[in-house]
Amino acid sequence: MTASSTRRSTAVRSRIAAVGAIAVAGTLLLTGCGDQTKSKNNDSGSGSASAAAPLADKLPASIRQAGIIKVGSDIAYAPVEFKDGAGKTVGMDPDLADAMGKQLGVKFQFENGTFDALLTGIRSKRYDIAMSAMTDNKSRQEGVDPDSGKKVGEGVDFVDYLTAGVSIYTRKGDTGGISTWSDLCGKKLAVERGTVSEDLAKSETKKCTGGKKITIEAFDDDQQAQTRLRSGGADAASSDFPVAAYAVKTSGGGKDFQLVGDQVEAAPYGIAVAKGNNQLRDALQAAMDAVIKSGEYQKILAKWGAEDGAVKESVINGGK
Incomplete structure (x- = not known):
């Protein structure tokens, strides 16, 4: 991915x-x-x-x-x-x-x-x-x-x-103050296992202070991560920008998710x-x-x- x-x-x-x-x-x-x-x-x-x-x-x-x-x-x-x-x-x-x-x-x-x-x-x-x-x-x-x-x-x-x-997205109208990767400290993040999103989250959580780490929930595929976020089981999800943007555009007719912050580290x-x-x-x-x-x-x-x-x-x- x-x-x-x-x-x-x-x-x-x-x-x-x-x-x-x-x-x-x-x-x-x-x-x-x-x-x-x-x-x-x-x-x-x-x-x-x-x-x-x-x-x-x-x-x-x-x-x-x-x-x-x-x-x-x-x-x-x-x-x-x-x-x-x-x-x-x-x-x-x-x-x-x-x-x-x-x-x-x-x-x-x-x-x-x-x-x-x-x-x-x-x-x-x-x-x-x-x-x-x-x-x-x-x-x-x-x-x-x-x-x-x-x-x-x-x-x-x-x-x-x-x-x-890579981009971060949340439930629409419920960003929880998340706009950057550092804002994920103390939050739950849904990702697909083995992806750069997971690796970036592991790297970012090492920078968190005050005992507020990122709780990373990794799934077999991105659709499972989306389902977790949609149901309220996570505060945010992350995937490649085209995938995140497509989910924001299509899930629930565009009513489920919203992108937050900028995409990072293009590769x-x-x-x-x-x-x-x-x-x-x-x-x-x-x-x-x-x-x-x-x-x-x-x-x-x-x-x-x-x-x-x-x-x-x-x-x-x-x-x-």
Whole structure:
């Protein structure tokens, strides 16, 4: 999900867009196994491999022959990836994957999993990649637990494709005096487990004084965190800006939540690829660059209200 060294170190998993631009259309923690069920109703691919695809020869032969790239994703993070009313996987990431698939001649097959287990899924070869509003940061690149600073895995490479920041939101008309992260001291905050929002909250609570710590309630997905806030079980919630803004716009017809304060620590979203899988990584970068240059990238971002986070080119491991 997003952020700097923290669905996403202690920086943030994020996305940048103006609140008015969010239309209604629109972690490296290696713990937990969560729901790993396949998204059966996903149509976000381009079909079988095609010789007409201009970048097909850049893919590893095994993937080119299979015609499929298996994508681990937390499909509960609207508007980036989520299920629509018919159960189909939709959102900004699936649309971008579809456009990349046309360049590569393969289908991107999205499979649902809890965010904090996606990188483990890459290591176990359950997935070829993870594409899930994941913030590219050094801890994930190097396989380091942001809490302990200890090496916990091989790390991954990222193909960056968007810039985003983290936001706080509350129940509408009930901000509790919260406008900055320091205002959360003594409050309850709902977040998705393994995200930059959780990492940032852990970092911020160390700064609290007078015994007023932040009570962090971490859930398997962002929708559960929203439900907790909506029911009054938390004082605030936090997620990447596009997701927070989408929740504010759509939940309860716009009557449930409101954004408070500014989004913080903008950082790149990246597609995660296993270390050493350089051919796949470079093929994905070439495909993303082609989508950007074609103009389709900008159209997709505008469709989901994320155009302010657009990048001019895809880079490898641009996170800090």
